[in-house]
Amino acid sequence: xxxxxxxxxxxxxxxxxxxxxxxxxxxxxxxxxxxxxxxxxxxxxxxxxxxxxxxxxxxxxxxxxxxxxxxxxxxxxxxxxxxxxxxxxxxxxxxxxxxxxxxxxxxxxxxxxxxxxxxxxxxxxxxxxxxxxxxxxxxxxxxxxxxxxxxxxxxxxxxxxxxxxxxxxxxxxxxxxxxxxxxxxxxxxxxxxxxxxxxxxxxxxxxxxxxxxxxxxxxxxxxxxxxxxxxxxxxxxxxxxxxxxxxxxxxxxxxxxxxxxxxxxxxxxxxxxxxxxxxxx
Amino acid sequence: xxxxxxxxxxxxxxxxxxxxxxxxxxxxxxxxxxxxxxxxxxxxxxxxxxxxxxxxxxxxxxxxxxxxxxxxxxxxxxxxxxxxxxxxxxxxxxxxxxxxxxxxxxxxxxxxxxxxxxxxxxxxxxxxxxxxxxxxxxxxxxxxxxxxxxxxxxxxxxxxxxxxxxxxxxxxxxxxxxxxxxxxxxxxxxxxxxxxxxxxxxxxxxxxxxxxxxxxxxxxxxxxxxxxxxxxxxxxxxxxxxxxxxxxxxxxxxxxxxxxxxxxxxxxxxxxxxxxxxxxx
Numbered sequence: 263x264x265x266x267x268x269x270x271x272x273x274x275x276x277x278x279x280x281x282x283x284x285x286x287x288x289x290x291x292x293x294x295x296x297x298x299x300x301x302x303x304x305x306x307x308x309x310x311x312x313x314x315x316x317x318x319x320x321x322x323x324x325x326x327x328x329x330x331x332x333x334x335x336x337x338x339x340x341x342x343x344x345x346x347x348x349x350x351x352x353x354x355x356x357x358x359x360x361x362x363x364x365x366x367x368x369x370x371x372x373x374x375x376x377x378x379x380x381x382x383x384x385x386x387x388x389x390x391x392x393x394x395x396x397x398x399x400x401x402x403x404x405x406x407x408x409x410x411x412x413x414x415x416x417x418x419x420x421x422x423x424x425x426x427x428x429x430x431x432x433x434x435x436x437x438x439x440x441x442x443x444x445x446x447x448x449x450x451x452x453x454x455x456x457x458x459x460x461x462x463x464x465x466x467x468x469x470x471x472x473x474x475x476x477x478x479x480x481x482x483x484x485x486x487x488x489x490x491x492x493x494x495x496x497x498x499x500x501x502x503x504x505x506x507x508x509x510x511x512x513x514x515x516x517x518x519x520x521x522x523x524x525x526x527x528x529x530x531x532x533x534x535x536x537x538x539x540x541x542x543x
Numbered sequence: 544x545x546x547x548x549x550x551x552x553x554x555x556x557x558x559x560x561x562x563x564x565x566x567x568x569x570x571x572x573x574x575x576x577x578x579x580x581x582x583x584x585x586x587x588x589x590x591x592x593x594x595x596x597x598x599x600x601x602x603x604x605x606x607x608x609x610x611x612x613x614x615x616x617x618x619x620x621x622x623x624x625x626x627x628x629x630x631x632x633x634x635x636x637x638x639x640x641x642x643x644x645x646x647x648x649x650x651x652x653x654x655x656x657x658x659x660x661x662x663x664x665x666x667x668x669x670x671x672x673x674x675x676x677x678x679x680x681x682x683x684x685x686x687x688x689x690x691x692x693x694x695x696x697x698x699x700x701x702x703x704x705x706x707x708x709x710x711x712x713x714x715x716x717x718x719x720x721x722x723x724x725x726x727x728x729x730x731x732x733x734x735x736x737x738x739x740x741x742x743x744x745x746x747x748x749x750x751x752x753x754x755x756x757x758x759x760x761x762x763x764x765x766x767x768x769x770x771x772x773x774x775x776x777x778x779x780x781x782x783x784x785x786x787x788x789x790x791x792x793x794x795x796x797x798x799x800x801x802x803x804x805x806x807x808x809x810x811x812x813x814x815x816x817x818x819x820x821x822x823x824x
Contacts, residue, residue, distance in 0.1 A: 312781070313784060314781065314782060314783050314784015314785065315746070315747055315779060315781065315782075315783045315784055316784070346747040346750070346751065347747075349751065349754050350750075350754065440721075440722060440755075441721065441751050441752065441754065441755040442755070443724070443725050443755075444724050444725045444755070444758070444759040444760070444761075445754070445755060445758035445759065446758060465596070466596055466627040466628075469627070469631075470627065470630065470722050471722065473630050473631065473722065473726070474721075474722040474723070474724075474725070474726060477725070477726035477727060478725040478726065479725070480725075498596060500593070500595065500596065501595060501596075502595050502596045503594060503595015503596055503597070504595065
């Protein structure tokens with residue numbers, strides 16, 4: 263039942279297009295939302311399915327996502343967590359969109375970047391930002407509040423601080439970005455400030471992904487690249503010979519894409535929100 | 544000094560565009576070539592340079608490669624080993640080719656696939672096959688003889704057995720292929736039978752790379768995909784839910800690229816030769 267108050271409670275559907283959501287994370291975030299009182303979560307039962315690597319078979323993940331996209335009771339769709347697998351359903355999820363899908367906000371990052379890309383390309387309102395399972399991170403409650411502050415009332419305090427009015431921006435996990443280039447879900451990067459982050463990739467893999475991304479003609483029309491946190495880098499044997507920032511700067515210089523400094527995003531509780539829509543002020 | 548015999552000894556230059564060659568591997572392969580008597584190796588000193596992850600700085604690796612490409616004393620260039628790094632010099636190595644570069648054969652695989660791609664695109668005569676450091680693998684001497692048999696006398700016994708006369712073929716490490724798509728070194732896959740192999744990648748990464756490769760419009764014009772060995776797959780937690788072959792078959796089916804069975808290539812001593820040129824009989 264919807265609230266009839268002047269400030270109606272926002273209804274947020276949680277689905278898991280990638281991997282299975284931890285029940286303790288679902289409980290903790292439901293409790294946070296209940297205590298706040300400004301957002302009502304519907305954790306879709308699909309979040310707890312398990313089929314090998316994934317939160318249920320492709321068909322189940324796609325069906326749950328399409329179900330909440332088509333349901334006009336929900337104001338937002340919040341992706342439960344990353345891992346791997348949303349690419350397997352992203353093209354189908356973005357096809358033949360029901361009208362209700364266009365009135366919602368979609369929030370997630372990491373593997374959910376495949377959906378952000380495809381949905382943004384399809385004209386939906388997406389943002390890179392914390393997901394439900396981030397609550398289990400150290401200091402994760404802050405990430406949940408940041409996400410809800412933005413979903414419920416577009417709190418500017420949730421936004422990545424370097425975003426500029428009138429400058430379109432996107433944010434992606436670097437490895438996810440590399441593996442969506444050229445596919446049907448690749449969005450248009452012309453004039454976009456691109457924020458990248460990554461986790462648990464060796465420096466040689468970061469270097470290879472930057473080679474790929476910066477070597478893509480479509481990416482060379484980006485306005486600039488800003489570097490979020492590239493964390494939990496496994497040890498390279500022998501030492502690689504450069505850190506993540508020098509790698510990103512090097513490929514920006516080689517490709518002619520301006521390097522515009524750091525970005526406050528990453529696989530951590532401090533991860534900020536980056537709407538793909540243009541901020542108006 | 545070149546041999547003046549009726550069957551001149553083939554001269555083969557070894558350079559390391561990626562990582563440093565092990566001295567013991569260089570010695571073992573030099574001894575094998577000397578015992579055979581039909582090929583003379585020049586192991587370029589650059590092979591033993593070390594600069595972080597690489598066999599010397601980009602400039603040193605590029606200079607050594609360009610030096611032997613331009614030298615008409617060499618009939619073939621054999622890449623010392625893979626690892627990572629040839630992508631960093633591939634575009635420059637394939638630019639403004641000296642005439643001598645066109646009279647040679649280039650052999651390697653794994654990370655050297657970046658060079659195979661760029662050189663094939665530039666019209667050079669490349670082949671996927673064993674490299675010098677493969678001698679240290681179990682049974683590695685056989686790989687060295689197979690490579691030399693093909694380099695020196697185009698022995699058909701060295702070839703991947705499924706290659707067909709008149710059918711263009713290419714072979715790549717799947718991850719390397721994924722990260723060169725869309726870049727300036729991407730070759731034309733129209734009508735090509737594509738052989739893929741990989742090593743030490745999790746199933747979710749194989750799945751993601753297959754999503755990317757099979758989702759590339761340029762790849763959808765390939766004649767077929769054949770699957771080489773995908774080896775040393777790290778354990779997935781939880782179990783992924785499908786093996787490498789089911790993953791490759793799945794993406795072939797989704798994308799409409801015919802799956803044409805297995806290929807006798809991989810990161811092992813049994814790795815066969817796949818010339819990118821069309822076999823005439």
